[in-house]
Amino acid sequence: MGRDLVALVLTVVELLRQLMERQAIRRVEQGDLSDEQVEEIGTTLMLLDQRMKELCDQHGVRPEDLNLDLGPLGTLLPRD
Amino acid sequence: MAADRAVVPWDSAEPLSGPIGVPLVDLLDRVLATGVVVSGDLVIAIADVPLVRVSLHALLSSVSERVPAPWADGGPL
Numbered sequence A: 001m002g003r004d005l006v007a008l009v010l011t012v013v014e015l016l017r018q019l020m021e022r023q024a025i026r027r028v029e030q031g032d033l034s035d036e037q038v039e040e041i042g043t044t045l046m047l048l049d050q051r052m053k054e055l056c057d058q059h060g061v062r063p064e065d066l067n068l069d070l071g072p073l074g075t076l077l078p079r080d
Numbered sequence B: 001m002a003a004d005r006a007v008v009p010w011d012s013a014e015p016l017s018g019p020i021g022v023p024l025v026d027l028l029d030r031v032l033a034t035g036v037v038v039s040g041d042l043v044i045a046i047a048d049v050p051l052v053r054v055s056l057h058a059l060l061s062s063v064s065e066r067v068p069a070p071w072a073d074g075g076p077l
Helices: A002-030 A035-058 B024-034
Strands: B036-046 B048-062
Touching: A002 A035, A002 B024, B024 B036
Parallel strands: none
Antiparallel strands: B036 B048
């Protein structure tokens, strides 16, 4: 039972991470950020992605486990 | 004149067929980019006994020149 809970928590974290990643891309495209800010945002997102993969490996959760199938609505995350 | 227009089968009997092609996270991203206001009242109750009241007036939006951030830097959080 514990693993499903971990998978659910990691799904929510992954959802927020991908959402923030897209928002960061939009903000960078606006062009009103300094190069240093853009670099920091990129580094932070990269570290977050690595940390997410470590957590998934640590708990034995496959990346596709994080993706929920919402029936007629499609999927929660992209099936990359 | 209106007779020749084919009626779009919107109210077809069977439900939406096939998943909508867009992942939900992309929809949320677009909603945030447009900006949305969520307002409403929530009451969390157990066995019909109201315990907690949540009154929401939330603006969810991407930061842009149209919707500026309330303070310059990242702020306390």
